[in-house]
Every structure is written in structure tokens, then in C-alpha cells.
Amino acid sequence: MVSPPHEAMHRIFQHDPGLFSRVSRFLGVDIPTPVKATALPTDLTETNPVERRVDTLLRFETAEQGPFLLAIEAQGRKHPDKPASWAYYTAYLWSKYRLPTALLVVCQDHATAKWAQQSVSCGPPQMPTLTLRPMVAGPHNMPVITDPEEARADLALASLAAITHAAEPVVDAILKALSTALRDEPKDIASPLIEFTAQGLVKNPAKHLWRNLVAVDLSFYTSYLAEEVREKVRKEVREEVQREVREEARVKDRAEDILFVLEQRGLDISDDVRSRITDCTDPELLRLWLARALAAPKAEKVFEDA
Known part of the structure; x- marks a missing residue:
């Protein structure tokens, strides 16, 4: 089953195809800003029964270099079969569209990123034949954007x-900057980015931090994510009210127990004693008074040293 992080890591490029040209500078390559970008079918299945599907496939038109294809793969962990699949994708796309084809792998951890960016050749060492050199975007080279103004710019x-x-650990600061930047954006711009980030x-x-930021800073947002946060807050409020009600009932019962013990022992209970007992809201103090009420010679004695 495809995970939400997997979907977010490549679908964000479908949402904003021009993002790749801005990301490329962090990858050590100079990709011209596209004048046009088109999402292509991702199904790479041939007539044989083996189904092969790239995560995201984009066609870029550039004024300087002409058109080229970009295959984007989201990779959550090391997998020994992936390099062969990636080599197939790029070779097949090159053959089908007759266009230069690049591969971008997006990762979320350093170990997977380091593994993914290794060159892999399909032939023996002396005859490499076809060599795969993916570009990799991950925590090792993607920018740390903690300034709301910088986040707002892109x-x-x-x-x-x-x-x-x-x-x-730095993700908390990035999320706070992003939520601040999205606060004044129109819903049609903010909503998809909120979803990609959540996934x-x-x-x-x-x-959990992102859910809270969405609920507080982006209160206009009405997706399942925001509703989940708001329902959680409502539930917590209900539970807190119920705890308070139970605590009040427990205090009231303990005060009544003290008065009942004093009455059963035949002690005189003045209005001041009665009021002091019924007005007390400290359950531990009432517990102490109840213990003293069992042996106190006078009702007023329950308060000694209290």
C-alpha cells in the first residue's frame, strides 16, 4: 500500500511543476526555468504482464535546452530492486518519447538518500553499458526554511x-514558518500545500504540531485534518468539563460525609462550622477533616492545625 509520505514527496511536483527548477540548485545542477510543464501518464507497462509505474512524470519545455522529461520517485527506505527499476524507467522513457530523461529521487532520511544517489551500472565493471546516476533530494541538501518571509516567497x-x-528536529521551526506564511494565502493556494505537508x-x-498549527493558524481550513484537530480539542474540553463536574461532586459528597458524622455523634454544628465545611473545595483538606470528625470532642476541633 502506498503511504501518504510517499504520495506527498512526488505529488507536490505535480502540483507545482516549476518547483523542480528551483530545487535543482540545491542538487548541484542548473536547470532552466521551464516555460511550460506538462504532466504525462505514469504507466510504463509494456505488452508483457509486468506492470511498471513511475510515481510522477513531467515534461518540461525550456527556452535554453529544449524539452526534457523528469521522472520523480519517492523512496522511503533502501530497496535492492529499485535501481534496476529506475534504470528501466529512464531507458523506456528515453526510447518512447525520444527525449532526454532525468530521474529525481526524493527521500526523508540521510541513509536512504545516501544509498539512492550512488551510481549503478547494469554491465560488468569493464563494460558499464548503462549507468544510472539519480539526482536525490532529501534532508542532506534541501533548504531549512525557518523564516516566514522566506517560506512565503516559495x-x-x-x-x-x-x-x-x-x-x-528542525522540522518544528520549518512548520511554524510555513503555517505563518500560509495564514494570509487564499484557500485554493493554501489547501493543497496543507494536505501535502500533512501527508x-x-x-x-x-x-501533531502541524495539526495544532493548522487548527490555530489556519482556522479557515475545513479538510479532514482540521476537523480531526478541532474534534480532538472539543473532546478534550468535554473531558475536562466532566472531570471538573466529578471533582465538584466528590468534594460535595465529602463535605456531606463530615456533617453526617458530626450529626451522628450528636455534636452541635454551628452555622460557621457548617459554612466552612460546605465552602471548602480542597478534597485533601476535607479528607483530613473527615478523619478528625470521627473523634473530635467538638465540631470546631476538626479545624485545628488545618
Whole structure:
């Protein structure tokens, strides 16, 4: 089953195809800003029964270099079969579209990123034949955007920064900057980025912070994520009210127990004693008074040293 982080890591490029040209500078390559970007079918299945599907496939048109294809793969962990699949994707796309084809792998942890960016050749050492050199975006090279103004300047990049740093301590600061930047954005701009970020964080503790930020800073948001947060808050409020009601009932019962013991022992209970007992809200103090009421010679004695 495809996980939400997997979907977020590649679908954000479908949402904003131009994001790749802005990300490329962090990958050590210079990709011109596209004048046009088109999402292509991701199904790479041939006539044989083996189904092969790339995560995201984009066609870019550039004024300087002409058109090229970008295959984007989200990778959550090391997998020995993946390099062969990636080599197949790029070779097949090159053959089918007759266009230069690049591969971008997006990761969320340093170990997977380091593994993914290794060159792999399909032939023996002396005859490499076809060599795969993926570009890799991950916590090792994606920017740490903690300034709301910087996040506002490129919201998609800030969202990708949060996704790729999802397991890093710095993600909290990135999320706070992103939520602040999204606060004044129109719903049609903010909503998809809120969802991508939520999907990318779903397996990490930072998801709780993002839920709270969405509920507080982005209160206009009405997706399942925001409703989940608000329902959680409502539930917590209900539980707190119920605890308070139970505590009040427990205090009232204990005060009545003290008066009952004093009455059963035939002691005179003045109005001041009665009021002091019934007005007390400290359950531990009432417990002490109840113990003293069992042996006190006078009702007033229950308060001694209290």
C-alpha cells in the first residue's frame, strides 16, 4: 500500500511543476526555468504482464535546452530492486518519447538518500553499458526554511523542506514558518500545500504540531485534518468539563460525609462550622477533616492545625 509520505514527496511536483527548477540548485545542477510543464501518464507497462509505474512524470519545455522529461520517485527506505527499476524507467522513457530523461529521487532520511544517489551500472565493471546516476533530494541538501518571509516567497519549496526534514528536529521551526506564511494565502493556494505537508509528516511526531498549527493558524481550513484537530480539542474540553463536574461532586459528597458524622455523634454544628465545611473545595483538606470528625470532642476541633 502506498503511504501518504510517499504520495506527498512526488505529488507536490505535480502540483507545482516549476518547483523542480528551483530545487535543482540545491542538487548541484542548473536547470532552466521551464516555460511550460506538462504532466504525462505514469504507466510504463509494456505488452508483457509486468506492470511498471513511475510515481510522477513531467515534461518540461525550456527556452535554453529544449524539452526534457523528469521522472520523480519517492523512496522511503533502501530497496535492492529499485535501481534496476529506475534504470528501466529512464531507458523506456528515453526510447518512447525520444527525449532526454532525468530521474529525481526524493527521500526523508540521510541513509536512504545516501544509498539512492550512488551510481549503478547494469554491465560488468569493464563494460558499464548503462549507468544510472539519480539526482536525490532529501534532508542532506534541501533548504531549512525557518523564516516566514522566506517560506512565503516559495510556499511549495517550504512544504517540500518540511516533508524532506520530517524526521529532523528542525522540522518544528520549518512548520511554524510555513503555517505563518500560509495564514494570509487564499484557500485554493493554501489547501493543497496543507494536505501535502500533512501527508509527508504522517509517520513522524511532527504531525501533531502541524495539526495544532493548522487548527490555530489556519482556522479557515475545513479538510479532514482540521476537523480531526478541532474534534480532538472539543473532546478534550468535554473531558475536562466532566472531570471538573466529578471533582465538584466528590468534594460535595465529602463535605456531606463530615456533617453526617458530626450529626451522628450528636455534636452541635454551628452555622460557621457548617459554612466552612460546605465552602471548602480542597478534597485533601476535607479528607483530613473527615478523619478528625470521627473523634473530635467538638465540631470546631476538626479545624485545628488545618
